[in-house]
Amino acid sequence: MNILLLAPVAGPRLMPPLVRAGHVVQEANGKTNAAAVAAADLALVEAAAFPLATGLSLAAFLEQCHSAGIACLALGADPAVMPPVPGFHPLPAVPDGVLLPLLDAIGGQVQARREAAAKAERLHRLETILAEERRVARYALEQFISHDQLTDPALHIWSRAAHSFSGDIILAARTPANVLHLMLIDNMSRGTGAMVSALPVIAPFYRMTEKGFSIDAIVREANARIYRLNPGRSVPATLVSVDFSDGVIHVWNGGTPNPVLLNAYNDALQEAQPRAELGAASPENFNVVADVWTFQDECLLALSSRGLMRHLDIGSEHVSACLSRWLRQQGGGRFEQLKQFDLLDFPDIPAEEEGIDGEDMSLTLVRCQRDAKTLQGAAATVPSVASGGEWQLTLRISPDEMRSVDIVPLLLGAIGQFNTTQSMTGTLFVVLSELYNNALDHGILGLDSALKLGPDGMGAFLDERARRLQALQKGEIELTLNQSSTAEGLVLSVICIDSGPGFNHADVCRREPAETEALPYGRGLALIKSLASSIEFNPQGNRLHVRLAIAPSGD
Amino acid sequence: MQTSVTTTDNRAVVRLQGRFDFNSHREFRECVDGVLQQAAIREVVVDLGEVEYLDSSALGMLLMLRDKARGSNKEVSLANCKGAVKQVLDIANFSKLFAIS
Numbered sequence: 001m002n003i004l005l006l007a008p009v010a011g012p013r014l015m016p017p018l019v020r021a022g023h024v025v026q027e028a029n030g031k032t033n034a035a036a037v038a039a040a041d042l043a044l045v046e047a048a049a050f051p052l053a054t055g056l057s058l059a060a061f062l063e064q065c066h067s068a069g070i071a072c073l074a075l076g077a078d079p080a081v082m083p084p085v086p087g088f089h090p091l092p093a094v095p096d097g098v099l100l101p102l103l104d105a106i107g108g109q110v111q112a113r114r115e116a117a118a119k120a121e122r123l124h125r126l127e128t129i130l131a132e133e134r135r136v137a138r139y140a141l142e143q144f145i146s147h148d149q150l151t152d153p154a155l156h157i158w159s160r161a162a163h164s165f166s167g168d169i170i171l172a173a174r175t176p177a178n179v180l181h182l183m184l185i186d187n188m189s190r191g192t193g194a195m196v197s198a199l200p201v202i203a204p205f206y207r208m209t210e211k212g213f214s215i216d217a218i219v220r221e222a223n224a225r226i227y228r229l230n231p232g233r234s235v236p237a238t239l240v241s242v243d244f245s246d247g248v249i250h251v252w253n254g255g256t257p258n259p260v261l262l263n264a265y266n267d268a269l270q271e272a273q274p275r276a277e278l279g280a281a282s283p284e285n286f287n288v289v290a291d292v293w294t295f296q297d298e299c300l301l302a303l304s305s306r307g308l309m310r311h312l313d314i315g316s317e318h319v320s321a322c323l324s325r326w327l328r329q330q331g332g333g334r335f336e337q338l339k340q341f342d343l344l345d346f347p348d349i350p351a352e353e354e355g356i357d358g359e360d361m362s363l364t365l366v367r368c369q370r371d372a373k374t375l376q377g378a379a380a381t382v383p384s385v386a387s388g389g390e391w392q393l394t395l396r397i398s399p400d401e402m403r404s405v406d407i408v409p410l411l412l413g414a415i416g417q418f419n420t421t422q423s424m425t426g427t428l429f430v431v432l433s434e435l436y437n438n439a440l441d442h443g444i445l446g447l448d449s450a451l452k453l454g455p456d457g458m459g460a461f462l463d464e465r466a467r468r469l470q471a472l473q474k475g476e477i478e479l480t481l482n483q484s485s486t487a488e489g490l491v492l493s494v495i496c497i498d499s500g501p502g503f504n505h506a507d508v509c510r511r512e513p514a515e516t517e518a519l520p521y522g523r524g525l526a527l528i529k530s531l532a533s534s535i536e537f538n539p540q541g542n543r544l545h546v547r548l549a550i551a552p553s554g555d
Numbered sequence: 556m557q558t559s560v561t562t563t564d565n566r567a568v569v570r571l572q573g574r575f576d577f578n579s580h581r582e583f584r585e586c587v588d589g590v591l592q593q594a595a596i597r598e599v600v601v602d603l604g605e606v607e608y609l610d611s612s613a614l615g616m617l618l619m620l621r622d623k624a625r626g627s628n629k630e631v632s633l634a635n636c637k638g639a640v641k642q643v644l645d646i647a648n649f650s651k652l653f654a655i656s
Contacts (some may be wrong), residue, residue, distance in 0.1 A: 289557040292572040292605050397583040426639020462580055520615030522648050527611055530646040
């Protein structure tokens with residue numbers, strides 16, 4: 001223990017026994033400053049033989065000790081004549097055999113206090129670092145998140161962070177066809193941990209939504225990225241698409257509380273079942289299939305985070321039943337009314353919950369209401385085009401893209417960007433899917449459809465397809481989409497060229513339907529011919545030009 | 556694509572949701588193989604009401620289901636066909652091969 005000793009004129013009697021007991025003793029005198037006092041653990045005054053010989057008055061010494069928070073013992077002092085200063089303890093004269101154990105006990109307390117102070121200091125430093133880390137992570141994430149999209153009129157989001165930076169990250173964006181995509185990332189980690197988890201999926205979400213990819217393609221890409229970049233660190237997330245035009249909802253639930261669809265009376269209509277978290281399985285073993293729901297009348301889609309559900313303590317109760325009950329309590333639960341309520345209206349949610357045990361909580365509601373224009377036009381049989389522009393797009397697909405990109409949704413998204421209405425999507429899907437898959441399977445990979453014959457012929461065909469695609473080094477498919485206005489109306493031309501050797505298309509086109517009627521292959525070209533206005537091969541058979549009537553003249 | 560099966564007496568309804576193309580092969584095969592292994596099932600109904608799109612690969616898979624089902628003395632029918640799905644089935648003359656509702 002560091003002891004500051006104020007000794008009498010006769011000399012510091014206690015100095016030798018204290019030093020022998022292992023204490024570091026410094027004699028106080030008129031030169032003792034505040035820093036020297038603050039460095040001590042205890043002050044001792046040998047009051048038995050006043051006056052003091054140090055040139056330092058007792059009153060000044062006690063004041064310094066008090067300011068530095070140092071306890072001061074006066075040995076052999078008469079309490080009646082000692083000044084009443086806080087932290088100053090007059091004691092009767094005691095023999096060294098009592099004093100030294102007493103000092104040991106005080107030393108133990110001082111040591112414990114010193115360690116506690118060091119820990120508090122370290123904790124303070126860590127909290128400062130953590131706060132800075134969260135601030136940086138929040139700043140970094142906000143550079144990637146499009147906040148404008150979160151003000152979508154069909155959306156209402158409550159979010160409460162346990163700290164300055166919530167681990168519940170919500171992303172929203174619209175596709176070119178005006179389909180709302182929504183993603184909830186339900187991080188358990190915060191700060192840079194949350195940022196590291198979320199960053200690999202944020203960019204693909206926005207980029208692929210902008211291009212019109214479906215959510216299963218986004219889920220596939222997000223899983224592959226997390227699996228590759230953050231192995232062993234899966235991310236709970238839910239992706240949703242809401243097509244207000246067709247009244248179709250796709251929900252992929254990767255480990256967050258089950259998203260719920262509620263009707264106007266807040267009865268639960270659907271509850272999405274969980275899949276594995278993003279990054280939990282290799283791309284080839286990951287289930288990207290979304291639940292598909294439809295709606296005619298107005299519904300509410302609710303996405304909640306685990307923090308919220310834990311607070312509601314739903315136990316074995318379904319998320320749907322819990323949310324349904326709460327929303328009913330909010331006076332009917334129409335979307336506009338619900339927007340007026342606060343998340344804190346949930347039962348048992350404290351207003352403040354700081355500290356490491358705090359939970360991030362969020363609830364996102366989507367008002368699912370079919371577009372008025374779509375409903376009015378639902379009976380129309382002739383497709384229309386919102387904007388009759390002429391445009392052309394060419395896509396060259398190399399082996400790397402053939403392996404990694406889901407081309408058909410990409411093309412559908414591209415067409416959507418040019419404002420073609422959704423009513424042609426089914427036809428376009430079939431035509432593009434058949435064109436591209438024929439070019440890839442037969443033109444580039446040289447697969448024979450006869451492989452599909454047999455009890456598990458399709459499996460054998462797809463296994464061989466995957467093997468050849470993986471090994472593919474060379475080859476290219478070029479797809480050109482061209483929309484033009486003709487005397488007959490708008491026409492979409494699709495030209496597909498592959499770098500393969502071509503095939504005898506005349507033979508294939510001559511086949512009678514009865515020849516392939518019962519076979520598990522041989523219908524692709526027939527489908528294209530039936531859906532298109534015209535088709536035209538080059539002599540070699542590796543270039544096919546398909547024309548589709550998009551809208552008659554005058555629409 | 557997502558699959559689910561509901562069984563009532565000797566009838567199984569296989570409900571498909573989403574995009575039905577060659578990517579769906581594994582899910583489809585696992586689902587229908589499970590149904591075909593049940594000796595008590597005599598009728599398999601494939602509900603296509605929530606299929607958004609299907610292509611020629613899906614047609615091939617339906618035909619293989621039909622052939623396998625016949626091998627175990629079961630009948631296959633297609634239900635709730637509409638929109639683009641119905642259009643493709645019509646073009647492929649599937650009404651000659653399946654009972655379609």
